[in-house]
Amino acid sequence: MTLPGWGLIFLGLMATANGLRKGNDMLNVCMDSKHHKFQPGPEDDLHQQCSPWKKKACCTANTSFAVHEDASYLYNFNFNHCGQMTPACKRHFIQDSCLYECSPNLGPWIQPVSSSWRKERILNVPLCKEDCDQWWEDCRSSYTCKENWQKGWNWTSGINECPIQAACHPFTFYFPTPASLCENIWSRSYNASSFGRGSGKCIQMWFDPAQGNPNEAVAKYYAYSSAPGIFSWRASLPFLILTLLVLLWV
Structure with missing residues (x-):
């Protein structure tokens, strides 16, 4: 595989990882507000x-x-x-x-x-x-x-x-x-x-x-x-498809 091909793979993986990170950062979180805990946990x-x-x-x-x-x-x-x-x-x-x-x-x-x-x-x-x-x-x-x-x-x-x-x-x-x-x-x-x-x-x-x-x-x-x-899989799909097509071409 050519160097540009590996570069596109790297960019694609980075985009995917960045999207997952941004998504994960918005799950299981508490607001920074007057009475909220710092992070969620059990409260029987x-x-x-x-x-x-x-x-x-x-x-x-x-x-x-x-x-x-x-x-x-x-x-x-x-x-x-x-x-x-x-x-x-x-x-x-x-x-x-x-x-x-x-x-x-x-x-x-x-x-x-x-x-x-x-x-x-x-x-x-x-x-x-x-x-x-x-x-x-x-x-x-x-x-x-x-x-x-x-x-x-x-x-x-x-x-x-x-x-x-x-x-x-x-x-x-x-x-x-x-x-x-x-x-x-x-x-x-x-x-x-x-x-x-x-x-x-x-x-x-x-x-x-x-x-x-x-x-x-x-x-x-x-x-x-x-x-x-935040990161949108829908918006990123064209980029990922383009990456795949270029890899197949090279």
Whole structure:
């Protein structure tokens, strides 16, 4: 084989190895944020809605208990800012918090952020259609005063309160569709996916641990193929085919 042929083989192997490394770097990771562990590990005592992640979690047991409390020490966030939130609605926000605090499968969507309380955030996590739809349906009769809960609150009392002249309305006033709820409430942390559970292409907010964690396969899918800004097998395929053709030619 000629020297150029060996050179192309080397470049192809390097491209493949680089893609695998970048993909692997996005699997089984924890965000650099306020309450996250440095790396995921077993947590046998995770509380209630956070328990599906006990085999491999980015949260501690204490964090999982606090997630279930209103205005807890985690962020002093009051979900009852417009009267008592219904239990069905609150359950989705607890599961949302468990996913955020505990999941090690959000790596493909972790982005750096300049903030006083965290160095990383998630952006455009593809949330399964059923999750968005049910979240919206169960919160229709609850009330809020804002469509973006990430910012803009009045914190003078130490917990979040509605800004002046921000009126309380049913969720459907600020979130007319399931997609608007999922995508706007946490500043695009989620993207309302058109894919459903079982597709392997969307993240479930919650799952039955007896059936395994479906989000592991979803994270791998995006890490190795289609997550923005990382190695894409699809994009690299022409290069690999060209390498093979040149090798056959020489």
